[in-house]
Amino acid sequence: xxxxxxxxxxxxxxxxxxxxxxxxxxxxxxxxxxxxxxxxxxxxxxxxxxxxxxxxxxxxxxxxxxxxxxxxxxxxxxxxxxxxxxxxxxxxxxxxxxxxxxxxxxxxxxxxx
Amino acid sequence: xxxxxxxxxxxxxxxxxxxxxxxxxxxxxxxxxxxxxxxxxxxxxxxxxxxxxxxxxxxxxxxxxxxxxxxxxxxxxxxxxxxxxxxxxxxxxxxxxxxxxxxxxxxxxxxxxx
Numbered sequence: 001x002x003x004x005x006x007x008x009x010x011x012x013x014x015x016x017x018x019x020x021x022x023x024x025x026x027x028x029x030x031x032x033x034x035x036x037x038x039x040x041x042x043x044x045x046x047x048x049x050x051x052x053x054x055x056x057x058x059x060x061x062x063x064x065x066x067x068x069x070x071x072x073x074x075x076x077x078x079x080x081x082x083x084x085x086x087x088x089x090x091x092x093x094x095x096x097x098x099x100x101x102x103x104x105x106x107x108x109x110x111x112x113x
Numbered sequence: 114x115x116x117x118x119x120x121x122x123x124x125x126x127x128x129x130x131x132x133x134x135x136x137x138x139x140x141x142x143x144x145x146x147x148x149x150x151x152x153x154x155x156x157x158x159x160x161x162x163x164x165x166x167x168x169x170x171x172x173x174x175x176x177x178x179x180x181x182x183x184x185x186x187x188x189x190x191x192x193x194x195x196x197x198x199x200x201x202x203x204x205x206x207x208x209x210x211x212x213x214x215x216x217x218x219x220x221x222x223x224x225x226x227x
Contacts, residue, residue, distance in 0.1 A: 032213045043117070043204050043218035044156065051213065089155055093213060100146065100169060101206075101216060103155035 012110045019080045021107045023073040023090035030092040034101065035064060035075045037086045044089060047075070077109075085111045115140065117207050117219035118187075125225045126195050134190040134222045138207030145188045146206045146216055147180060156204060162188060192224075200226045 013019050025033075031052040036044035050057045050064045050073075057064050063076040073090050087108050091101040118137040126132050138145050143164050148156035158172040162182040173180065177195075182188040192199055202223050206216035 034215055036218075041220070043119075043206075043220045046215045046217060049215055091156075100158040100161055100172065101148075101156070102158070103148075105153075105155045 009105070010108045010110070012112060013080050015080060015082060015111055015113050017080055019075075019077040019084070019109060019111075021075045021077075021088050021090075021109065023075075023104055025071050025073065025090075025092050027092065027094055027102075028068075028071065030094050030102075032093040033064070033066060033073050034091045034093075035062075035073075036089045036091060036103075037084075038089065038106070039086045047088075080109075080111050082111045082113060085109055117205055117217055119203075119205050119219035119222050121222060122220065123223045123225070125227060127227045128196055129194050132192040132195050132199070132224055134192075134203050134205075134224070135187045136190070136205030136207075136219060137187040138205075139217055142207035142209050142217075144208045144210070145182050146208075147188075147190050148204045148206065148218075150202045150204060150221070159190070159203075195224075195226050197226045200224055 034049040035047040037047050038044045048059045048062050048064050050066050055066050061078045065074045077084055087106040089103050089106045091103045117139055120135050145162045147159040149159055150156045160173050160180045161169040165184050177193045179191045202221045204218050204221045206218045208214045208216045
């Protein structure tokens with residue numbers, strides 16, 4: 001079964017607000033995590049990644065937090081814009097195994113103007 | 114810089130026919146991955162290839178499905194004798210080294226089986 005899951009299937013926010021998308025993983029051997037954004041009809045687009053030796057990483061308007069104690073990952077989007085509306089997936093890569101990503105089912109983010 | 118290129122974008126086949134999906138990785142990338150996605154679901158790993166080698170095919174059905182990544186040319190995912198259940202979006206990704214590096218995806222091939 002899937003080792004990566006998401007707490008909420010949908011999230012609706014107002015334009016300008018901050019968004020937080022959560023992800024739980026079950027494989028403690030995972031050591032690399034990626035957030036992807038997928039717009040309708042397109043492939044997943046890399047947003048940000050984090051390795052297990054870090055607990056926080058920041059990009060442009062996005063921050064990823066990793067809590068290895070509770071095996072939880074989150075993506076924070078600052079000042080959410082209509083263009084951020086998409087499905088967001090977290091994916092994990094397990095140490096020592098093949099380089100295959102395990103994806104969760106996704107959270108659909110809707111940004112209301 | 115061209116990204117991962119997949120073709121065709123849409124493919125319609127009748128039951129029993131063969132489907133061939135092509136993927137050209139990003140320039141400088143020698144690691145290719147194929148994933149399958151059903152509507153409203155995440156992507157499921159199928160196969161991981163390097164040039165001329167299959168590294169991990171644990172996600173591939175044992176029958177009818179095959180993949181290759183020849184020395185020259187794109188990676189090919191082949192589905193023989195397609196059935197309705199093969200209808201899905203098939204995505205290809207590539208990475209530079211294959212070791213804890215981001216995988217970059219193409220826009221997929223949407224396969225419909227009549």
